[in-house]
Amino acid sequence: MITYRDVGVRYASRDRAALQGVSFEATRGRITAVVGPNGSGKSTLVRALLGSVHLETGRIEIDGTHIASLARREIASRVAAVTQREDVVFPLKVREYVQLGRYPRLGLWRSVSAADVAAVRRALDLTGADAFLDRALSQLSGGEWQRVRLARALAQGGDAIVLDEPTTFLDVGHEMHLFELLGRLASEGHAVLLVSHQLNLVARFAAHMVLLHHGRIEAAGTPDDVMQAGVLERVYEWPLVITRDPAVGAPTLVPLRARPRGDRTV
Ligand code: ADP
Ligand code: MG
Secondary structure (H helix, E strand, O other): OEEEEEEEEOOOOOOOOOEEEEEEEEOOOEEEEEEOOOOOOHHHHHHHHOOOOOOOEEEEEEOOEEHHHOOHHHHHHHEEEEOOOOOOOOOOEHHHHHHHOOHHHOOOOOOOOHHHHHHHHHHHHHHOHHHHOOOEHHHOOHHHHHHHHHHHHHHHOOOEEEEEOOOOOOOHHHHHHHHHHHHHHHHOOOEEEEEOOOHHHHHHHOOEEEEEEOOEEEEEEOHHHHOOHHHHHHHHOOOEEEEEOOOOOOEEEEEOOOOOOOOOOO
16 A cells, blocks of 8 residues: 655755645555646656655655655565656567566576566566567557556566556557556555546546646545546636546546637537
C-alpha cells in the first residue's frame, strides 16, 4: 500500500507549489487513479514516490515505511514504475531491456535465478511484448515501446505498480488490453496507482479516483463522486456533460462543442 500524507513539493524555479497538502492511499486490490489537467502535478506525485523529488512537507509511505528511509534501489524493488517519459538511450534488444527490470531484485552475486527467468517470461507474455523479443529498442513503434516498458515494470514483480499515462501511443485495442491487465493485477492483490488522461476508462476500471488541480486535491472518491459535471467543467475549463456508458453504466464525460459567437446551440 502506498500512502501520501500531506505531501507538498515545490520546484526551485517556481513560485507556486507543484503539490500542496496531498493525502490519499493507493491500497492493494484496486486501481487508484490520479487525474487532472496538464500541469496539475500528476507526474510530480509519481516522482515524489520514486524518491526523485524532494518533499517540502509531508511524507510518503510504502507499507508503512517512510520512503525517506529507503534507498532508491529498495524503492525500485517494491514499486514497479512506468514513468511518463523515457527515451531509448540503451543499445539493447527488447529481451535484454525487460530483463533489466529484475535488476533491483538480483541477489548478492547478481546471478539470474529460475524465478527471474519466469518473471520475465510472464511479463513478456502479459504485455504481448514477446512478439518482438529480438528487436532493437530503437526499432520499436511508440506503442510497442510503451508495452516493452510495461513489461519491464511487471518483470520487477513488486506488490505495487505506478504508471504515468501508460496508454499514450496505444490504439484502442491495446489501451483496453492494458486497462484489463491493470484490473487483473489489482484483483490479484497489487496496489495499482495509475495516472491517466482517460477519464472515461478510469471511471470504468478504477475503484478510487483523485482529481488534482493546481497541485491540490479538488475531489476524491468513487468515480461517481468525482465525475461531476460542475467540478470537471471548472477544473478542465471546458463545457461538458456526464452521461452513462452503455456497456457498464459508469459515469462518462462528453465534452461539448465550443459555442460560436451569438449561437447558443452546442
Ligand atoms: P502533470 O503531470 O499533471 O502534467 P507535472 O507534475 O509534470 O504535471 O507538473 C506540475 C507543475 O510543476 C507544472 O506547473 C510544471 O510546469 C511544473 N514542473 C514540473 N517539473 C518541473 C521541473 N523539473 N522544474 C520546474 N517546474 C516543474
Ligand atoms: Mg505528467
